[in-house]
Amino acid sequence: SQTIHQWPATLVQPVGSPLSLECTVEGTSNPNLYWYRQAAGRGLQLLFYSVGIGQISSEVPQNLSASRPQDRQFILSSKKLLLSDSGFYLCAWSLGGNTIYFGEGSWLTVV
Amino acid sequence: GNSVTQMEGPVTLSEEAFLTINCTYTATGYPSLFWYVQYPGEGLQLLLKATKADDKGSNKGFEATYRKETTSFHLEKGSVQVSDSAVYFCALLINTGTASKLTFGTGTRLQVTL
Numbered sequence: 290s291q292t293i294h295q296w297p298a299t300l301v302q303p304v305g306s307p308l309s310l311e312c313t314v315e316g317t318s319n320p321n322l323y324w325y326r327q328a329a330g331r332g333l334q335l336l337f338y339s340v341g342i343g344q345i346s347s348e349v350p351q352n353l354s355a356s357r358p359q360d361r362q363f364i365l366s367s368k369k370l371l372l373s374d375s376g377f378y379l380c381a382w383s384l385g386g387n388t389i390y391f392g393e394g395s396w397l398t399v400v
Numbered sequence: 401g402n403s404v405t406q407m408e409g410p411v412t413l414s415e416e417a418f419l420t421i422n423c424t425y426t427a428t429g430y431p432s433l434f435w436y437v438q439y440p441g442e443g444l445q446l447l448l449k450a451t452k453a454d455d456k457g458s459n460k461g462f463e464a465t466y467r468k469e470t471t472s473f474h475l476e477k478g479s480v481q482v483s484d485s486a487v488y489f490c491a492l493l494i495n496t497g498t499a500s501k502l503t504f505g506t507g508t509r510l511q512v513t514l
């Protein structure tokens with residue numbers, strides 16, 4: 290069966306520091322991969338999605354970037370964090386345009 | 401554009417009460433509809449789904465029916481438990497041809513008390 294893991298689960302970072310969140314999917318090949326953010330008091334917002342290695346689509350302009358160096362690996366990064374980057378980040382995957390499954394999430398607090 | 405509207409919470413119920421969380425949508429094309437649940441401090445779990453009109457999704461005692469005529473996908477449970485306390489998200493999925501994208505409602509917090 291397929292599983293998805295993301296880490297770290299929780300992190301507290303100072304303003305201006307870099308960020309790297311990593312997500313891997315096991316048990317499948319060539320999944321579509323997604324990064325969502327859930328900010329306090331707001332809904333879930335799609336940040337990036339990827340349909341293949343090196344293929345990244347950005348949904349909203351922001352201080353973040355994403356990369357997909359391997360088929361089942363998806364990384365969310367920032368060079369300099371802002372306070373407004375705080376939130377709950379969720380990695381997700383799907384196959385063939387069907388159901389989307391989420392990871393456990395990463396809590397980011399920028400101080 | 402695509403959008404999902406959920407009833408605002410929080411919803412507070414006593415254990416064994418009947419639950420309804422309303423969800424309506426606007427979409428171009430023919431979306432699939434989903435309910436996800438988020439327990440405190442955790443990620444989103446798929447609760448149930450329906451892929452076409454009149455389909456009924458069900459899981460763990462929860463049900464929702466895809467109503468195209470009213471563009472709705474209301475979540476129901478006949479008898480809630482304290483362990484059902486969570487945030488529930490209604491969502492629609494449109495396959496754009498490159499990647500499917502979920503559009504979420506704002507979520508409804510359910511609190512069940514003894």
